[in-house]
Amino acid sequence: MSNGAVKSAKNGNGGQVPDSPRYESVSLAPPPDGGWGWMVVFASFMIHIVTDGMTYSFGVFYAEFLTYFDEGKGKTALIVSILVGVTLSSGPISSSFVNRWGCRSVTVAGALLSAVCVVASAYANNVITLIVTIGIGTGLGFGLIYLPAIVSVTVWFERYRSLATGIAVCGSGLGTFLFAPITKALITEYGWRGAMAIIGAFILNCVPLGLMFRPVPELPRTPMTEPMLPKSNKSPLKRSQSTEHVVRGNGKTEENDVARLTLSQPALYKPQEQKLRRHSRHGSGIMQRPDVLYQGSMTSLAKFRAPSPERTLHTSIEEREQRCGWLPCPSEFKEALSEMLDLSLLVDPIFILFAVSNFLTSIGFYIPYVYIVPMCKDKVIPNPEYLISVIGVSNLVGRIILGYISDKPWVNRLLAYNVCLTIAGVSTALSMICWEFYGLAIYATLFGFTIGAYVGLTSVVLVDLLGLERLTNAFGLLLLFQGIASLIGPPFAGWLFDVLDSYAPGFYVAGATIALSGLILFFIPLIERRINQSQWDTDIVMEEI
Secondary structure, eight states: OOOBOOOSOBOTTSOBOOOSTTEEBBOOOOOOSSTTHHHHHHHHHHHHHHHHHHHHTHHHHHHHHHHHHOOOHHHHHHHHHHHHHHHHHTHHHHHHHHHHHHHHHHHHHHHHHHHHHHHHHTTOOSHHHHIIIIIIIIHHHHHHHHHHHHHHHHTTOSTTHHHHHHHHHHHHHHHHHHHHHHHHHHHHHHHHHHHHHHHHHHHHTHHHHHHTOOOOOOOOOOBOOSOOOOOOOOOTTOOOOOSOOEEOTTSOEESOOOOOOOTTSOOOOOOOTTSOOOOOTTSTTGGGSTTTTOOSOGGGBOOOSSOOGGGOOOEEHHHHHOOOTTSOOHHHHHHHHHHHTOGGGGGOHHHHHHHHHHHHHHHHHSHHHHHHHHHHHHTTOSOTHHHHHHHHHHHHHHHHHHHHHTTSTTOOHHHHHHHHHHHHHHHHHHGGGOOSHHHHHHHHHHHHHHHHHHHHHHHHHHHHHHOGGGHHHHHHHHHHHHHHHHHHHHHHHHHHHHHHSOSHHHHHHHHHHHHHHHHGGGGHHHHHHHHHHHHHHHHHHHHHO
């Protein structure tokens, strides 16, 4: 890697970068935007089919476990709840591993771990064993797979990044569509134990797919010797603190923006701007790329003559010489945790409201996936597994359409997000009046389409509200809320059935929490206007002084 010295360059805080060979600055070579990158997209697409296909179609297994183990519905639902919760919570671990060993090694390790745990589940004799093997073991394995599955795509593309990542994450909806009937057919033919072992073998396909995540070839880089721009004065109407300007997809120029991040890839990590870190596309440091988790087209970013602090890499010689043996440095875990769990955001009223909304949505999000099959069996409705397939394919279409129109100048992203969540919640509650397959199929279509906003637009709205430089911290805390909520939702609905002998209360709870999560966000514009007006009045007073 060629490096160029920065002489007397001002940093983002107005300070001086030492004019010394101990600190260097380099510009990142642009990704190739094609070539082997399309094979990486294919591998990520297939991985999403397998991992998300199993997760979202787990309701088919759930119905079998209820009959076989004859345990309470709340206790049995802990299997899938812990699976999702552990997957969401493993972000810092996956980030540290990717920095240390790269995308290929982490993906292969996650695939082997999850495959072994799923196969071991075929020998389980009680629900507790399944909670350990599927919930904890497979959840951690999936957590190690998801992050590199997205990161490996973004580092290969810049101009076509939005298209490439969009294709990759579409595997989630297709996997849900395919795996529900496949799982049912396998259970019918081989029993749930045989089906579990076969799906474990399916997951092993992620090993060769992960090996396709080749690092981007090193290209010549141009030394950056131009001084960096100091921070400009901020308008009181701007919440962002970054010096980078971004052209939003809706045609407006904002200081920050970011493309969609899906829950299929929930783990985020980026070091603080002030820290001096080593960068490499080939292993340790891959997560230090400032745009590594930016899933939209990079052509929407304004080009500046001078780089911002986030696009300048400063490296000290001592840091290059540091080695932590075979395990990630403890500092990597500490930095990842501190970055993803920045509690200072909890004093921001807009973030608090958004976090409460995410918490409520996550409580109800997985209840239809888990309980629609046993609920249909309770009502003697045939082929209930096809309803999960309907949710999957409509969710795929919803992600594509909502993602496309959210970039249009005439679309209010927050409004679209709020309306979709409200419709998803109301439709879930009203689904209990459906007593035959086609009525539930209409509900599944509506729910799958509108809930795609939660999966696809959460980070877009978050950056519109808080700014790009706060995305990692904010999303890290959101993942914590989502993980806790996913542990509450399905077991609570199961316990309601155990007490009331009906699935309806669980669907009412899911509908109410999802609808409420959308409705409370309609108050955000009011809060923003009040904050902006207060800041505007403060600035006027300061100018007069």
